[in-house]
Amino acid sequence: MNYHDLFRATLPETVLECAALLVLVADLAFFRNAAAKSRAAIAAFLGILGCGVALWAVGTAGSLSYGADLLLSSGGTATVAQCAVLVLTALTLLLLVDAEFTRNPGEYVAVVLMSAAGGLLISAAQDLLVIFTGLELLSLGLYILTAFAKKSGKSAESALKYYLFGGMSAAFLLFGFSYLYGLSGSTNLQAVVHGAYAASANGGSPLLYLALVMVAAGLGFKVAAVPFHLWAPDTYEGAPAPAAAFIASVSKVASFALIVSISAAALHFMAALQPAAQTAHPALGFHFGWGLILAIMAVASMVFGNLAALAQSSVRRLLAYSAVAHAGYILLGLAWFSSTSRSAEAVMYYILTYGLTTIAAFGVVGVVERATGSDKMDAFLGLQKRNPLLAAVMLVLFLSLAGIPPLVGFWAKFNLFAAVLEVGGGAAPFALVALAVAFSAVSLYYYLQVLKRVYVMPAIDETPIKAHPVSMLVLLAMGAAVLVLGCFPALLQNWIAGFYPGI
Secondary structure (H helix, E strand, O other): OOHHHHHHHOHHHHHHHHHHHHHHHHHHHOOOOOOHHHHHHHHHHHHHHHHHHHHHHHHHOOOEEEOOEEEEOOOHHHHHHHHHHHHHHHHHHHHHHHOOOOOOHHHHHHHHHHHHHHHHHHHHEOEHHHHHHHHHHHHHHHHHHHOOOOOOHHHHHHHHHHHHHHHHHHHHHHHHHHHHHHHHOOOEHHHHHHHHHHHOOOOOOHHHHHHHHHHHHHHHHHOOOOOOOOHHHHHHHHOOHHHHHHHHHHHHHHHHHHHHHHHHHHHHHHHHOOHHHHHHOOOOOHHHHHHHHHHHHHHHHHHHHHHHHHOOOEHHHHHHHHHHHHHHHHHHHHHOOOOOOOHHHHHHHHHHHHHHHHHHHHHHHHHHHHHHOOOEHHHHOOHHHHOHHHHHHHHHHHHHHHOOOOOHHHHHHHHHHHHHHHHOOOOHHHHHHHHHHHHHHHHHHHHHHHHHHHHOOOOOOOOOOOOOHHHHHHHHHHHHHHHHHHHOOHHHHHHHHOOOOOO
8 A cells, every 4th residue: 555545545535624624724714703604604605615526525535445455445335425525524514504503614514524524434344443533533533513603501411321332332332343353354245244254153242242342332323223313303403403413414424334344244254164064054154143243232222212202392302203213114124135126225315305304304403493492392383384485395304204105215215125125034024014114104104293383283473484595595495406306316326327337
């Protein structure tokens, strides 16, 4: 490995770091005395410009190897996830135009960009050390973003809880990685899978399962899967709306892309085993042990997330428990992961469309919250009269999250569940898909509780709710994208499929 290869492979991350420094210099040196909204607009523009250049750099960046070990991959999941991270980051920065939670927009945008650089690293990482470095770069930024509303007690409290839970999850992840390294003698994902399986009596060692559980615990925290979800409701409620949108979308894309990479590495190794060995010990293999852990987390997340959302009166907390449930659906697809069913395509399609929808949802919540001072369901009473366009966007977004056709959320669930059923493997996948469909129907109830207040129940205050023109235009565009991608699902599906000639 030489510095030219290193620079080329990390060019998107380098671009974001340079953009972060540019934002800081421009804001502090040239626009410090400008109006707050002007500073926010300039900082957001520079950040979006940096994301655009980094998006171009993704196409030129290649893989990075150290000897025979691959450190950073390119193409496939890595490219799709990196493009998604950059686009979603740019969308969250657009929400900053109408925000009023900070007097330091340059610092906020710089932290967002540096955190997104961590997401880019995670998306392409193929080495345990690179994975942990990327996760910490992403996570440290998220802790800061959660606490950015300095005048809000909820923001400080949620950031502290997030930080404490994050520290514990990092410890679990490092313990799991250390055991995998001890079993395999390598930090490369492919070598870890091969070495850990071979050194643990062909997958039968309790130490291997302990390592997998610890890794699942660390990554389960990142995606807010039960029982590692406890940080999510407080963080979604206390963080500034743009920061909550970033946490709910960008960090999920990067973390799920990492789980896809781990599952793909396990799948490749299992496919290389003798068929007789797979038939004799299907439950002892690395992939199938990993799949069992993901399946347990998926069921717990689907059930608990949807049931807990039913009891919420805060729309932010409702979205948090909804995120837990959606994590369960995605983990179900990863539990039955297969190259023949194009599982990776279905998972990436789901997290991309979910990220887009969630950002827009937090954008709407942020506008209403600034106008009413509350994110409670009753704050949305009569929104259809107070801002019909905003109400229409919320209708599209919430119905998409519930999986109602012809919106993009329906196709995301359809593709994911179809991929699980295509893999097969007995009655279990059919039963779990049926469970997922049933709890999707449950989710419709709490989404409709919000929409009932928007369209049906009378307004207590009919004062018009106004949003910044740019913010309103962005929310309308995202709502339209959810509708158009639902009516023409092949637009996004074909783009993602172009990166997967085979897993």
